[in-house]
Every structure is written in structure tokens, then in C-alpha cells.
Amino acid sequence: MAGLVHPATTTIPAEASKTAHTKAEEKTDYMNLPCPIPFEELQREALMSLKPETFEGLRFDFTKGLNQKFSLSHSASMGPTEIPSQSAETIKIPTAHYEFGANFIDPNLMLIGRVLTDGRLNARVKWDLTDNLTVKANAQLTNEPHMSHGMFNFDYKGKDYRSQFQMGNGALFGASYIQSVTPHLFLGGEVFWAGQHRKSGLGYAARYETDKMVAAGQVASTGMVALSYVQKVSEKVSLASDFMYNYITKDVTSSAGYDYILRQCRLRGKIDSNGCTTAYLEERLNMGLNFILSAEIDHRKKDYKFGFGLTVG
Amino acid sequence: MASRVSLKTKGKGKGGKVSKGSDEKSAAQRLKEWSTWAMKKAKVVTHYGFIPLVIIIGMNSEPKPHLYQLLSPV
Numbered sequence: 529m530a531g532l533v534h535p536a537t538t539t540i541p542a543e544a545s546k547t548a549h550t551k552a553e554e555k556t557d558y559m560n561l562p563c564p565i566p567f568e569e570l571q572r573e574a575l576m577s578l579k580p581e582t583f584e585g586l587r588f589d590f591t592k593g594l595n596q597k598f599s600l601s602h603s604a605s606m607g608p609t610e611i612p613s614q615s616a617e618t619i620k621i622p623t624a625h626y627e628f629g630a631n632f633i634d635p636n637l638m639l640i641g642r643v644l645t646d647g648r649l650n651a652r653v654k655w656d657l658t659d660n661l662t663v664k665a666n667a668q669l670t671n672e673p674h675m676s677h678g679m680f681n682f683d684y685k686g687k688d689y690r691s692q693f694q695m696g697n698g699a700l701f702g703a704s705y706i707q708s709v710t711p712h713l714f715l716g717g718e719v720f721w722a723g724q725h726r727k728s729g730l731g732y733a734a735r736y737e738t739d740k741m742v743a744a745g746q747v748a749s750t751g752m753v754a755l756s757y758v759q760k761v762s763e764k765v766s767l768a769s770d771f772m773y774n775y776i777t778k779d780v781t782s783s784a785g786y787d788y789i790l791r792q793c794r795l796r797g798k799i800d801s802n803g804c805t806t807a808y809l810e811e812r813l814n815m816g817l818n819f820i821l822s823a824e825i826d827h828r829k830k831d832y833k834f835g836f837g838l839t840v841g
Numbered sequence: 842m843a844s845r846v847s848l849k850t851k852g853k854g855k856g857g858k859v860s861k862g863s864d865e866k867s868a869a870q871r872l873k874e875w876s877t878w879a880m881k882k883a884k885v886v887t888h889y890g891f892i893p894l895v896i897i898i899g900m901n902s903e904p905k906p907h908l909y910q911l912l913s914p915v
Contacts, residue, residue: 592914594906598899630895632902641892651891669888676884697880 561688561708567716568692570706570733571744574756577768577787580796580808582822584608587837599841601629601642607835618831647671660685699723712738718748751776764789768798803828816841 565572585607593599605627608620629642638654653665662685667678679696694702700723706716714735721728731748745755751774758768769784785798785806793811800806809821822835900906 590914594910595899595902595904597902598906600911628892630892630899632895632899634902639895639898641895643892647888649888649891651887667887669884678884 556711558710561711563685563688564690564706564708564714564716564735566683566690566692567704567706567718567733570714570716570735570746571754571756571770573742573758573766574744574768574770577758577766577796578756578770578783578785578798580806580822582806582808582824582833583835583837584822584824584833585835587820587835589837589839589841591839591841593841597632597634599631599633601627601631601841603627603629605837616829618829694720706733712736802826 583605585605587603587605587607589601589603591599591601604625606624607622609623610618610620613619626645627642629640631641632639636656638652640652642650647670649667649669651665651667651669653663655663657663662681662683664681664683665679666681667676669676669678677697679694679700682693684691688708689706691705692703694700694704696702700720702718702720704716704718706714708714714737716733716735718731718733719729727750729749731746731750731752733744733746735742735744737743740760742758743756745753747753753771753773753775755771756768757770758766760766766787766789767785768787770782772781773779780801782801783798785796788795793809795807795809797807798805804824804826806824807822811819811821813819818839820835820837820839822833822837824831824833826832896911900908900911
């Protein structure tokens with residue numbers, strides 16, 4: 529019965545759209561649904577608003593463009609770095625890093641490489657083979673043995689779906705698929721298999737978006753349930769909230785935050801159910817000159833992190 | 842002499858058996874060893890060569906930047 533109804537709705541908008549525009553908007557064209565966003569970016573609005581890259585200490589980034597497509601970046605950072613400790617208190621040791629990076633960004637090919645003073649390389653490659661097929665590779669290589677990771681992704685974009693296949697070192701394989709069901713609702717699933725740890729998992733995801741809000745949810749057999757909701761209150765203000773629950777370890781974390789995108793600055797703040805508040809300010813002082821302030825206060829662990837920095841270019 | 846000969850043939854026989862056994866396994870085992878060797882070499886090549894590769898590709902893209910622009914901070 530549903531199959532009989534749909535062909536009628538697809539032919540009607542063509543004729544009635546000129547006369548009754550609102551009627552055409554109500555009847556959705558199921559043959560022309562929009563292409564969904566990639567599976568890994570399902571919760572990207574919530575991620576961008578609630579998880580800014582906070583840091584501690586001084587940070588200075590300088591990006592020099594040699595070309596429209598080619599640029600070099602120099603980044604220096606000095607500050608305490610946390611090292612994992614067995615006891616409840618956090619142990620920090622002061623470190624200083626210099627990172628050199630080279631970026632080549634073309635419409636079809638993107639190469640990004642970053643190397644640190646201790647020899648760690650972070651490489652990302654994205655190559656669009658055709659309009660629909662993309663190959664991505666991501667690697668973190670270190671001098672220490674057995675600490676390097678690499679991952680290859682093959683993405684295929686269809687008319688109203690996306691599928692992805694991943695291979696990583698340590699016999700890690702994964703596949704994901706996301707489909708547009710209506711112009712506002714996207715559903716997807718993923719499977720993965722980790723050979724080294726002999727684990728496999730299955731996950732489902734759903735995303736509902738309109739002009740004003742985005743609601744996304746993900747459930748995985750590893751025990752993770754993640755829900756997020758972002759409301760765009762106005763052009764400049766968004767409010768976001770996030771709920772993460774692990775039904776195996778019974779861990780719950782919930783956070784709520786705001787994101788103000790103003791002409792000269794972007795201010796993000798959030799508060800967590802772990803007693804952690806974060807704020808992140810990026811202020812545009814001049815063309816190409818940005819000033820960054822980052823603060824993260826963990827009241828429960830009594831860990832206070834403040835950072836400031838400058839980004840040029 | 843005879844004992845030595847017999848020892849040699851025994852050794853050969855055993856060696857023959859062992860080599861036959863390793864030939865049977867080595868199709869899959871050889872592939873695994875070669876792929877491990879290839880991944881190790883690929884890791885070293887990527888580690889040292891990725892950034893120079895990006896720089897070479899960038900310096901050859903249009904419009905070609907000059908060599909001094911690589912080093913000067915302006």
C-alpha cells in the first residue's frame with residue numbers, strides 16, 4: 529500500500545509546485561532525498577560546541593602559505609602535560625614541544641603531515657578517486673616499537689546513502705552505512721572487528737535535523753549509548769547538550785553548553801556532570817591574528833588548567 | 842664411514858621431511874612473513890618520507906613557490 533502511494537506523490541509536486549508551493553513542500557519526494565553526512569560526523573554539531581580543544585600553558589601557531597594549495601605550519605607549545613598515574617591525584621610534568629607541519633590541499637587530494645621534536649609523525653591523506661569514491665588514510669607513527677597506528681578508509685557516496693570500509697593495523701576492520709530515510713531523518717549502522725583483542729561490535733545511529741535543531745543518538749554493543757541535542761537559538765547562539773551512558777560499566781556523563789559565534793570572537797562554554805567546567809575563547813584581533821584563551825576546571829579532582837595562545841595565519 | 846653415511850642419510854631424510862613440511866606451510870607463512878616485512882619497511886619509509894613528499898608535491902604545484910619561501914618567516 530505504501531508502494532502505491534509513493535509514485536503518486538512524486539508526480540504531483542512537478543505540476544502543483546508552480547501553483548501551490550506549500551503543498552509541494554509538504555509532500556516529500558522520496559526519490560530525491562539529500563545525501564547524508566558521513567557516519568563519523570553524526571554528532572558533529574554537539575562535538576564542535578561541547579568539546580573544544582582545550583590546552584594548558586602557552587601555545588603559538590604560525591601558518592605560512594606559500595601557495596593557494598601549499599602551506600607550512602610551525603607550532604610551539606610549553607606547559608604541563610598530564611601523565612597517567614595509578615593514584616587519584618594527577619601528575620603533571622612540564623614539557624615543551626615544537627611541531628612542524630606541511631599541508632597540501634587540492635580539491636582532489638589533501639595531504640597533511642605534522643612532525644614533533646621527539647620524532648612522532650601524524651599523517652593524514654584524503655584522495656578523491658572519483659566523484660563518489662574517496663580513500664582516506666590516517667597514521668600516527670612513533671619511534672617506539674608497537675606504538676604506531678595506521679588506518680585506511682574507503683568511502684563510497686551514493687545518491688542518498690554513504691558507506692565506508694575501514695582497515696587498521698592490529699587487524700582492525702570496520703564498515704558503516706548511513707541512509708536518508710526522510711529529508712530530515714538519517715539512520716545508519718556500523719560493525720567492527722578487532723583481531724588483536726578478539727572483539728567485535730555492532731552499532732546503530734540515528735540523526736534528526738531541521739533548520740533549528742539537531743538530535744542524534746548512537747548505541748553500540750560495546751555498551752556505549754550517546755545522545756546529543758543541539759538547538760540553534762539564533763544565528764549567533766547555539767545551545768547543546770549531551771548524554772553518554774555505558775550500560776556495561778554503568779558510567780554516566782552528561783554535559784550542557786553554549787556556543788556563541790560573534791563577529792570578532794567565538795566563545796564556547798560547558799559544564800559537566802563530573803564537576804568539570806570548560807570555557808574556550810577565540811578572539812580575532814586582526815586579519816589572520818587570533819588570540820585564544822582556554823580554561824578547564826575540574827572541581828572534583830581539583831585540577832585547574834589554563835592556557836593562552838596566539839595563532840597567526 | 843658407514844655410520845657416517847647412515848647419519849648423513851638420516852639427516853638428509855629428516856631435513857627432506859622438514860623442508861617438505863615447511864614448503865607446505867610456507868605458502869601462507871611466507872605471505873605473512875613478507876607482508877610483515879613489507880609493513881615494517883612501509884612504516885619506516887612513511888615516517889621519514891611523508892613530510893618531504895608533501896613538500897615536493899607542494900613546491901611543484903602552480904604557481905611554483907621559490908625555495909627561499911620555504912625557510913624565510915615572511
